[in-house]
Amino acid sequence: MTKTATATVATPLRPISKDGLIALAEKAKANPNVIKSLPVTTVCEGQFRNLTYVRDLPAHVIDEPPSLLGEDTAPxxxxxxxxxxxxxxxxxxxxxxxxxxxxxxxxxxxxxxxxxxxxxxxxxxxxxxxxxxxxxxxxxxxxxxxxxxxxxxxxxxxxxxxxxxxxxxxxxxxxxxxx
Missing domain, CATH: 3.30.300.20 (K homology (KH) domain)
Structure with missing residues (x-):
């Protein structure tokens, strides 16, 4: 946010392409019964720390807090x-x-x-x-x-x-x- 002498100007969130949204909506309307399977793989590293792999992204880490015997390294x-x-x-x-x-x-x-x-x-x-x-x-x-x-x-x-x-x-x- 930028403050000026008379007003506060709010910065818009990074925009989404409205044309892209329209194209996505039209594609969905053209074939409304499409079901997509979303594959992920979860690998236990040890204790309660798990690495979940989605697409080609870095591992998504899941752990437990110390009160549940985890290392508290992730949600x-x-x-x-x-x-x-x-x-x-x-x-x-x-x-x-x-x-x-x-x-x-x-x-x-x-x-x-x-x-x-x-x-x-x-x-x-x-x-x-x-x-x-x-x-x-x-x-x-x-x-x-x-x-x-x-x-x-x-x-x-x-x-x-x-x-x-x-x-x-x-x-x-x-x-x-x-x-």
């Missing part, structure tokens, strides 16, 4: 879920703002999730309980050249269409077995 798996949700919502909000002609100058998402960890991966308290997050709260701190009502509608629309939010909201088949 734990549950924190990574919240990070994925926050990033997915942010991408959707920014893309939809661009399509609606809204220039954003601030987009921060603050996430918090409630989780019972007493089962500690099936070796702790094994009494019946809900596993995983029971509640997730997301607060979006957003600024741009739109009214509060327009920004609220933008966030609500992006939440409805977020793939990660819907993965968390809806049942999904998960198969785990030996290779």
């Amino acid at each position: 734990n798996p549950s924190e990574a879920v919240l990070a994925s949700l926050g990033s997915c919502l942010s991408v959707g909000i920014h893309a939809n703002a661009t399509m609606r002609g809204i220039t954003l100058t601030k987009l921060e998402l603050h996430l918090e999730g409630d989780i019972n960890i007493t089962g500690v991966w099936g070796i702790g308290d094994l009494s019946e309980k809900r596993l995983g997050f029971t509640d997730i709260r997301v607060k979006v701190d957003i600024e741009g050249d739109a009214s509060r009502e327009e920004l609220d509608a933008l966030v609500a629309h992006s939440n409805i269409w977020s793939p990660v939010a819907n993965t968390l909201r809806n049942p999904v088949s998960v198969e785990v077995g030996l290779a």
Whole structure:
């Protein structure tokens, strides 16, 4: 932000190509039933530190905090879920703002999730309980050249269409077995 004698000027976020978004939307509309598989590989380095490889990117590190016997070198798996949700919502909000002609100058998402960890991966308290997050709260701190009502509608629309939010909201088949 730049402050002048009379006003504060907000710097827009790095823009997204609206033409690129339109082309992407048209491609999706032309073939709405495409399902894409997203392969990743996770390798345990030792203790609870894991390296996950996606495309040709450097390894994405996941670890546990010392309270869960990790080395505290990276987010734990549950924190990574919240990070994925926050990033997915942010991408959707920014893309939809661009399509609606809204220039954003601030987009921060603050996430918090409630989780019972007493089962500690099936070796702790094994009494019946809900596993995983029971509640997730997301607060979006957003600024741009739109009214509060327009920004609220933008966030609500992006939440409805977020793939990660819907993965968390809806049942999904998960198969785990030996290779």
